[in-house]
Amino acid sequence: xxxxxxxxxxxxxxxxxxxxxxxxxxxxxxxxxxxxxxxxxxxxxxxxxxxxxxxxxxxxxxxxxxxxxxxxxxxxxxxxxxxxxxxxxxxxxxxxxxxxxxxxxxxxxxxxxxxxxxxxxxxxxxxxxxxxxxxxxxxxxxxxxxxxxxxxxxxxxxxxxxxxxxxxxxxxxxxxxxxxxxxxxxxxxxxxxxxx
Amino acid sequence: xxxxxxxxxxxxxxxxxxxxxxxxxxxxxxxxxxxxxxxxxxxxxxxxxxxxxxxxxxxxxxxxxxxxxxxxxxxxxxxxxxxxxxxxxxxxxxxxxxxxxxxxxxxxxxxxxxxxxxxxxxxxxxxxxxxxxxxxxxxxxxxxxxxxxxxxxxxxxxxxxxxxxxxxxxxxxxxxxxxxxxxxxxxxxxxxxxxxxxxxxxxxxxxxxxxxxxxxxxxxxxxxxxxxxxxxxxxxxxxxxxxxxxxxxxxxxxxxxxxxxxxxxxxxxxxxxxxxxxxxxxxxxxxxxxxxxxxxxxxxxxxxxxxxxxxxxxxxxxxxxxxxxxxxxxxxxxxxxxxxxxxxxxxxxxxxxxxxxxxxxxxxxxxxxxxxxxxxxxxxxxxxxxxxxxxxxxxxxxxxxxxxxxxxxxxxxxxxxxxxxxxxxxxxxxxxxxxxxxxxxxxxxxxxxxxxxxxxxxxxxxxxxxxxxxxxxxxxxxxxxxxxxxxxxxxxxxxxxxxxxxxxxxxxxxxxxxxxxxxxxxxxxxxxxxxxxxxxxxxxxxxxxxxxxxxxxxxxxxxxxxxxxxxxxxxxxxxxxxxxxx
Numbered sequence: 184x185x186x187x188x189x190x191x192x193x194x195x196x197x198x199x200x201x202x203x204x205x206x207x208x209x210x211x212x213x214x215x216x217x218x219x220x221x222x223x224x225x226x227x228x229x230x231x232x233x234x235x236x237x238x239x240x241x242x243x244x245x246x247x248x249x250x251x252x253x254x255x256x257x258x259x260x261x262x263x264x265x266x267x268x269x270x271x272x273x274x275x276x277x278x279x280x281x282x283x284x285x286x287x288x289x290x291x292x293x294x295x296x297x298x299x300x301x302x303x304x305x306x307x308x309x310x311x312x313x314x315x316x317x318x319x320x321x322x323x324x325x326x327x328x329x330x331x332x333x334x335x336x337x338x339x340x341x342x343x344x345x346x347x348x349x350x351x352x353x354x355x356x357x358x359x360x361x362x363x364x365x366x367x368x369x370x371x372x373x374x375x376x377x378x379x
Numbered sequence: 380x381x382x383x384x385x386x387x388x389x390x391x392x393x394x395x396x397x398x399x400x401x402x403x404x405x406x407x408x409x410x411x412x413x414x415x416x417x418x419x420x421x422x423x424x425x426x427x428x429x430x431x432x433x434x435x436x437x438x439x440x441x442x443x444x445x446x447x448x449x450x451x452x453x454x455x456x457x458x459x460x461x462x463x464x465x466x467x468x469x470x471x472x473x474x475x476x477x478x479x480x481x482x483x484x485x486x487x488x489x490x491x492x493x494x495x496x497x498x499x500x501x502x503x504x505x506x507x508x509x510x511x512x513x514x515x516x517x518x519x520x521x522x523x524x525x526x527x528x529x530x531x532x533x534x535x536x537x538x539x540x541x542x543x544x545x546x547x548x549x550x551x552x553x554x555x556x557x558x559x560x561x562x563x564x565x566x567x568x569x570x571x572x573x574x575x576x577x578x579x580x581x582x583x584x585x586x587x588x589x590x591x592x593x594x595x596x597x598x599x600x601x602x603x604x605x606x607x608x609x610x611x612x613x614x615x616x617x618x619x620x621x622x623x624x625x626x627x628x629x630x631x632x633x634x635x636x637x638x639x640x641x642x643x644x645x646x647x648x649x650x651x652x653x654x655x656x657x658x659x660x661x662x663x664x665x666x667x668x669x670x671x672x673x674x675x676x677x678x679x680x681x682x683x684x685x686x687x688x689x690x691x692x693x694x695x696x697x698x699x700x701x702x703x704x705x706x707x708x709x710x711x712x713x714x715x716x717x718x719x720x721x722x723x724x725x726x727x728x729x730x731x732x733x734x735x736x737x738x739x740x741x742x743x744x745x746x747x748x749x750x751x752x753x754x755x756x757x758x759x760x761x762x763x764x765x766x767x768x769x770x771x772x773x774x775x776x777x778x779x780x781x782x783x784x785x786x787x788x789x790x791x792x793x794x795x796x797x798x799x800x801x802x803x804x805x806x807x808x809x810x811x812x813x814x815x816x817x818x819x820x821x822x823x824x825x826x827x828x829x830x831x832x833x834x835x836x837x838x839x840x841x842x843x844x845x846x847x848x849x850x851x852x853x854x855x856x857x858x859x860x861x862x863x864x865x866x867x868x869x870x871x872x873x874x875x876x877x878x879x880x881x882x883x884x885x886x887x888x889x890x891x892x893x894x895x896x897x898x899x900x901x902x903x904x905x906x907x908x909x910x911x912x913x914x915x916x917x918x919x920x921x922x923x924x925x926x927x928x929x930x931x932x933x934x935x936x937x938x939x940x941x942x943x944x945x946x947x948x949x950x951x952x953x954x955x956x957x958x959x960x961x
């Protein structure tokens with residue numbers, strides 16, 4: 184079978200899941216990969232769950248990721264990351280934004296659910312985005328963390344960001360992406376230290 | 380040139396490259412983006428029609444007059460267009476005609492799960508099924524060739540996963556579309572479907588189908604991928620991609636890009652090569668039945684489900700019985716779709732819900748969400764345009780079996796134009812005393828704010844005289860005294876209006892007019908509302924409105940200031956004056 188990397192990006196409508204998916208997939212195309220993307224939205228613009236699946240490699244057939252085979256799950260909030268948990272490979276990595284949940288139905292009870300996964304990285308996406316000046320940029324912090332985890336260099340993504348993000352939002356967005364990459368790098372370095 | 384394209388965008392690109400010039404459609408998920416994408420190409424005419432029947436008839440007229448045309452719709456839209464669809468095979472096409480049916484297995488955003496491939500065999504027209512974005516683009520070109528070569532419309536069937544997923548599409552950048560049109564011949568008798576002509580045409584169509592079948596057998600649209608002779612899989616559409624994902628090149632595959640007329644010779648050739656045959660197809664046993672009718676033994680729906688969308692996992696488990704190890708799932712609460720904060724429908728539904736003696740027949744659109752928790756204002760939803768006619772039937776039962784109920788119909792502006800007008804005409808002419816609420820939000824919202832005859836703009840951006848719903852209602856025979864126009868965010872007025880309408884002994888129309896929240900979401904509201912938690916007694920009356928800005932956090936009801944649109948409906952329902960301007 185062909186080597187493919189599979190990523191699930193999960194969030195709530197209006198939080199930038201689709202924007203991140205566009206940037207990610209266009210960047211991957213620019214890098215020469217075969218790419219397939221599957222988005223589930225439509226009625227979800229009215230507050231529902233939104234998720235996208237991105238697969239890239241030499242040759243991709245299915246736009247859908249099979250259960251237990253995703254290399255990464257990027258959760259724009261904890262609940263949405265957990266919703267897709269069983270799609271994660273046993274060795275796969277979860278990147279979870281520590282955004283505050285502002286509704287009782289989705290709060291509290293699920294904190295310890297993350298202990299079942301082998302590799303979970305929490306990202307202070309919302310806090311970092313606030314520092315960079317625009318709380319709505321938490322999606323780019325998460326994208327930065329993902330790109331770092333995937334082992335990409337920033338340079339390629341700068342041009343993709345410039346191409347697909349509106350001029351007036353570019354600076355903030357790119358800054359957030361860089362901060363996300365830096366956070367993830369710090370986490371990975373810490374992990375290396377532990378292993379020693 | 381290559382680009383990452385949604386299947387729908389690729390279909391648009393293909394139609395453009397095929398010199399298709401005239402496109403008429405009604406929006407419907409998952410087909411909508413095809414028309415939106417093609418409408419921006421230079422030199423095409425694209426329009427939103429009020430419904431699918433009209434759209435197909437426009438495309439039919441265009442192709443007969445000599446220009447390649449396209450119509451696209453969702454699977455249930457084909458039901459609306461079924462009359463001209465079946466007759467177009469008899470009529471023939473002159474220039475090419477392609478009808479895209481975007482099916483929705485898994486019911487992501489529809490009323491049912493129907494497999495429209497059966498329409499192709501029933502209406503006797505060739506059927507093409509692309510498996511990827513690239514094929515969406517390439518096969519549309521092929522579809523027009525087939526249409527003209529065999530003088531028949533072609534059904535081009537996608538599914539949500541083909542229409543909405545993105546893949547790389549290679550295409551020619553330096554495209555100079557050669558404008559080749561067909562000559563129109565006046566009064567060609569084939570085009571008048573009178574019984575004597577249709578009887579003759581039926582014989583011709585049957586003979587033509589044999590020719591198309593011969594084509595189907597030799598066409599590269601149907602291809603055998605030879606590999607191990609142990610297992611052979613026959614598949615089409617997105618299922619092909621899943622089969623390749625699971626099995627790679629370890630099994631032989633018969634990939635059907637044109638599954639009707641069925642390529643019988645190719646199927647025989649395949650059956651002779653492989654020992655065991657599996658049929659992997661989404662929906663109905665369309666291919667399986669064709670194989671079995673030929674006496675070819677195969678396994679299909681015994682192990683592959685009829686219901687829902689397929690995926691690699693289902694196919695893997697069904698055929699190999701292998702399972703991939705995965706983490707145990709966490710049961711998290713669902714986030715069902717809800718009406719937007721500040722949506723005008725909230726006010727009208729709130730007023731209607733005060734009455735226990737109202738039966739509410741709903742329709743297809745955002746306002747269908749008014750039937751779900753916590754609003755639960757609607758009793759039925761059947762199909763596009765059915766609310767008024769169903770309400771008529773319900774009201775008529777009370778002539779025989781009085782229930783002491785008043786029947787209300789709820790229908791949106793776009794749906795009213797689509798197929799509500801005839802229902803209203805029927806209610807008026809036959810004097811059925813129902814109340815029709817036309818929820819006019821100046822947009823076709825659920826599919827993404829497309830234009831309709833009430834918006835005053837066309838798909839390609841020119842302005843037009845907006846059709847006034849009140850004028851239509853009066854023209855259809857509603858008496859001026861029985862027509863009210865209101866803003867549903869004014870609860871008192873809405874309440875009074877519902878009371879008056881309930882007492883009417885004649886057909887009564889309420890036009891509830893408030894622009895869709897998504898149309899004006901860019902403007903930040905002047906006044907937002909907050910809950911005074913000192914006086915709030917937690918009666919939860921405001922939460923029953925179904926406004927998505929009202930949330931319960933740490934057991935206190937709050938209004939999320941990010942989401943509040945300042946419509947004030949919640950303030951008007953609060954019995955304790957605890958909701959105030961922020």
